[in-house]
Amino acid sequence: MTKDTERALKLFIVLSRASKVILEEAHKPIEKFGLNPTEFAVLELLFHRGRQPIQKIGQKILLRSGSMTYVVDKLEKRGLLERIFCEEDKRVTYMSITSEGKDLMTSIFPENAESIESIMAALTVEEQELAIDLIRKLGLSVKSLS
Template sequence: MEKNTERALKLFIVLSRAGKVVLEEAHKLIEQNGLNPTEFAVLELLHHKGRQSIQKIGQKILLRSGSMTYVVDKLEKRGLLERVFCTEDKRVTYISITPAGTELIVSIFPDHAANIESLMSELSPAEQDTAIDLLRKLGLSIKDLS
């Protein structure tokens, strides 16, 4: 096998394994608070960015429309968010976080952020900046190919 192919395969495996263990550790805290990672991502987005359309939420957290509706339904039933129908365009539905949703995300987020900081602490700040740049470059180059 060619050296470049071997290196690319090794990078793929290392990146996949690292991503898997980091996500598993990050998700433990979220799940301890009665949310799955997607539900957390929706609440966190709404808390930090405000009201969003269902389509925009799906784009930002990389979730398909049908799955997005399912997650919104679950969170709405729990009273953590609500649908707000657009008066100008009946096809658009906005999602807003409720006070109960805000209370929940505010109670979880500081521990989540500290957990992520701890998980990343093996890398120095400079190494973290380099990793951000390299992974962004990789992701954008692949997005351009598709």
């Protein structure tokens, strides 16, 4: 095994382990409210961006359509979001966060943001900016491979 291969494998393992630990910690405030990370991601998108076509939600949070339908159904049953059918194109269904969903996100989001800020505080501002640039560069290079 070459030094380049060893270094690449080490980086992969470090990124994977760090990602797992960071996500577990960041999800704790969400789980206290009975949501899983995917449900939170859907609500957070609708909370900050407003009504969205269901297909776009899945693309934005990287979720397959079958899983998307399951998550949306669960959130709709809880009264946190609602379907709005498009008058112009019957194939398009929009999702919109309800007032109950907005209230829940107003409760969750500040604590979630503080948790993430606390996690990232292990790095200086400069290190955070550098990490953003490097990880973005890595992600974009991988994306161009496929």
